[in-house]
Amino acid sequence: MPNTATRLRSVDSYRASVAALVGDLPSVRLPVADCRGLVLTEDVTAPISLPPFDNSAMDGYAVRSVDVVGASEDTPVELPVPEDIPAGRTDVVPLLPGTSHRIMTGAPLPPGADSVVQVELTDSGVQRVRVFAPVAVGTHLRRTGEDVREGTVVLTKGTVLGPPQLGLVAALGIAALPVRRRPHVLVLSTGTELVEAGQPLKPGQIYESNSMYIATAVEEIGGVAHVLRFVPDDVNALRATLRPHLADHDVVITTGGVSAGAYEVVKDALQGEGVEFLRVAMQPGGPQGSGRYQGLPVLSLPGNPVSAALSFEIFVRPALLAAMGHTEIDRKRLRARASMAMKSPAGRRQYRRGLYDAGSVQAVPVGGPGSHLLAAFAQSNCLIEIPEDVTEIPEGAEVDLVMLTQR
């Protein structure tokens, strides 16, 4: 049967298959510093209160409010200063009536004190201090547990750990957290025409770029990418290249070698070995392969750079995010008016690269639909999604956008 007669899989159904193939990653305990962007798998309970002790919110003098009643510029109250309490002083120095201790921000409030006079309202005395204003009980104090009470849940299972959450955990003295671990992704680019940056190009050669896109896109969402470049058009050599890496990766992403040509090394090596090659009703990104090779999920993306990139964006990225335990796996979507007319093939969901302008609420197509237009893609901030049943978008019509700048 000719390739053209092959039935197309819908984008949504293929997306679901890829997500099911990748599955869930296991939960592990990791040092807090390694948890940025990962998803918590258990609630976190505070082992201590925050603040852990009553302390001063200002540099100044710990006093009893009653001792400075009536103080003013003209009638200062003068108190002896028997102790100096910098932050970090760990011995207990009670405050006797009629005295004050010099105290710094974050230092423990001495027992007996009920307020702090900030230094600006005093003469900054060291042996004795003149206080120029009264203070109400509780002024400039940070009470034990005001932020967090020991034993309470501070972060719930499913939370994505960003800097604020990790800062809180550090403040609680927690060293490691239970998280879904990072996906380890083997990125394999194929093609005899591909050379690495730094080498001169011979006629017919191009610089290899897909692995750069895929690896950095994997790392952007918190995965770990290991790049391999595979050159020969030899199926046994490709299988042998994969073999030593199967045990320590969660997913293999290949690019190139999946379409209808005479040298389709990925397809030839993996078809019939657990990986199915098919066409998806998407443009770019029609030819795809997926399945398990020796038990390991393999996603074979088409070689054209924008096809590979959009295949990652539409199929692989949400699957990896879901595997990592994220519930928000989709990019933000917007609607805008098309700045110009566009055509799209019948029966395919087309993703045109575009620039969304929030001011005019317009989507401007950047470059054409071609899957080799890398510069246009790099200048875009969105994809303009043209549905399968739409072949013409008139200028000014509302279109759906997939924003590439935010999740």
Ligand SMILES: Nc1nc2c(c(=O)[nH]1)N[C@H]1C(S)=C(S)[C@@H](COP(=O)(O)OP(=O)(O)OC[C@H]3O[C@@H](n4cnc5c(N)ncnc54)[C@H](O)[C@@H]3O)O[C@H]1N2
């Ligand atoms: N007769 C047909 N030809 C093609 C069809 C088809 O249905 N019938 N489909 C076209 C579509 S659509 C796509 S997409 C590509 C997919 O081809 P492959 O996955 O086999 O990719 P290659 O042939 O290996 O490469 C395509 C293109 O991309 C360049 N490339 C590949 N890998 C990289 C890389 N790592 N970095 C940079 N550029 C890369 C390669 O040089 C080619 O120009 O097939 C169409 N053809």
Ligand code: MOO
């Ligand atoms: O579907 Mo291919 O991915 O257009 O270039």
